[in-house]
Amino acid sequence: MQYSERILKTPSSFIRNILKVTDAEDVISFAGGLPNPISFPIDALRASVDHAITVNGSRLFQYSSTQGYAPLREYIAAKYQRVHGLDVHADDVFITTGSQQALELIGKVLINKGDGIIIEEPGYLGAIQAFTLTEPTFHGVTLENDGLNLEELERALQQPNVKFIYTVPNFQNPTGLTYSKEKREQICEIVAKYDVALIEDDPYGELRFQGEPLPYIGAGKLENSILLGSFSKTVTPGMRLGFIITKNKELLQHIETAKQASDLHTNIFSQYVIYDYLASNDYTEHVKKIIALYKNQSDAMLDAMQEFFPAHVEYTRPEGGMFIWATMKDGTPALDVFNKAMEQKVAFVPGDPFYTSKTNVNTMRLNYTNATPEVIREGIKRLASIL
């Protein structure tokens, strides 16, 4: 069998492969990116299954519409109106099989082989994978502490056939960094001059445990703004529910065609259940609990780093989300550290898969949401011993 060029180019998930090694019982793993399972509202979701079936019967089990369950889209639109002041309506919202599928659909409808995609460097691995299927040219733009490097962004925008910019403005994966208000405004101004879409992927935005929420970069301002959201980090990832918000109707129509061809529609059972959950529970209170949990875990990791890490290892201090990003300023390759760390039974993700143009990097991603403060301290201590 001869396989397609696109699949031969697409990296299999480095992280998923790493997880196979790091999943051993006695390893302390900061490698995953999983929400803490104690944050799942299991009892409430179970009640919502019952209630949704009682009210809607066979409609939970039948084929359904490609754009998604209307009341769920209305709920999402109302929330973005209320919380973010955006002029969005149910027809601007499109439900996807997790926001991973949103990335894949956007690539499909916008990218011809060789077209340009501007991506944060380092950037979200899942996005790199999804976009690679369309065989694009990646233009990496350095992610600084307050957002994209503006000069590099302008230069990248002047490259031929650039279709979109992909950003994670809040508590970015992998770095935990958040774009500043000033950078957001500057980026919006720059992007407005070009015929490109601006994707803001915001799965973590609600999980802010420090500082003030900031307005989006382009949503509500740029004609070709695409906002992505997800229920994976605040309700449940297992049900694979994400969404796209955009006012560009032509784009949404193409996305609908691509979605029909990809999986017809998103699991409608889960759409009914999540909608019922959102309509019947105090979601804000629920999210507050997750925030308190993650703040505690993030504090534990930062405190341990402060105590144990040598001075040549720098790290980010996230205001929310799930990740801390560390840099070995002495240039030690993260892959070397990884191998030694596995001997010490502690794991993380070496930075390499998050770059489209660099290898053997001296950075690493550490997740703090899936271990207790005590275990986090012990893991960081072990890791520090080999840095």
Added chain:
Amino acid sequence: MQYSERILKTPSSFIRNILKVTDAEDVISFAGGLPNPISFPIDALRASVDHAITVNGSRLFQYSSTQGYAPLREYIAAKYQRVHGLDVHADDVFITTGSQQALELIGKVLINKGDGIIIEEPGYLGAIQAFTLTEPTFHGVTLENDGLNLEELERALQQPNVKFIYTVPNFQNPTGLTYSKEKREQICEIVAKYDVALIEDDPYGELRFQGEPLPYIGAGKLENSILLGSFSKTVTPGMRLGFIITKNKELLQHIETAKQASDLHTNIFSQYVIYDYLASNDYTEHVKKIIALYKNQSDAMLDAMQEFFPAHVEYTRPEGGMFIWATMKDGTPALDVFNKAMEQKVAFVPGDPFYTSKTNVNTMRLNYTNATPEVIREGIKRLASIL
């Protein structure tokens, strides 16, 4: 915004667009392809939700493996061993977001722009859509009453860069036709001479209400056999669960990479629930009830056609599944009939979207699974009045 060539080429679902017109209350619609909702085992699935959560807790709600829930894959493998005598194991089974996604993933990993795909003419619209995203060259091979035309198949196989053949061997969509035992053997012999994959998409195979089950064309025989199955027609389509069975490990590995990039993994909540349902209920008895239901509906449609249709309209007599295919031997275009039929408040799908190389055809697809025998009779009577 400039959109990709692939999406501009991909037809949006003709059927889904038609459904918007035909969904009016007073229209008798044979246009859909929906299972009868009374066939969904709602109470048993509801009990399985409860039981699966009680037993497995947060695992239903967390991220999960890309290839799918192991016990579900084991169940499927054991069933194909038992029922079809195939030497398949859990590792040969890969869970997808409905079998629509299986089609899309296979296209992704095998097709470069311009590569050949051999497809039944007429063929399944969802497959045409999914494959079109990879910009292939379609080689249509006439589907005769007993399967593909063998001369056309050989000729198509000799075209450059043909990657696979797509078939629906049992109660095909759209025609309701089933490949004969002889044709299956002849096709297997022919295909064995070429380095191509043979896809057998079999969502309806269990819904046989007449005749004897037949062995697959290539499964268990051809090295590059790909068998597709689904729970959409026998349990519930709303949960979007399909699967791929193949012994080709390299192919499965590429499919895993494509799936990671597409939606990470299939809804794990639904995988636990469907597995629990299968393990806790008499599935065979359940399917028998659907078969009795559909046989009754199929009989009603065939009887009414016999009574009301003019002699120049021929139609297939399916041994199972969900569809009858009618041909206006006087050459009347189905699209003309469709417009007149809508005036009579009866709907069907004109044959056009099922062909990759013909338009304005004189064929139409009629679904009988979603109306009572009385309504079917009335609908066919109305339709006959304009034929």
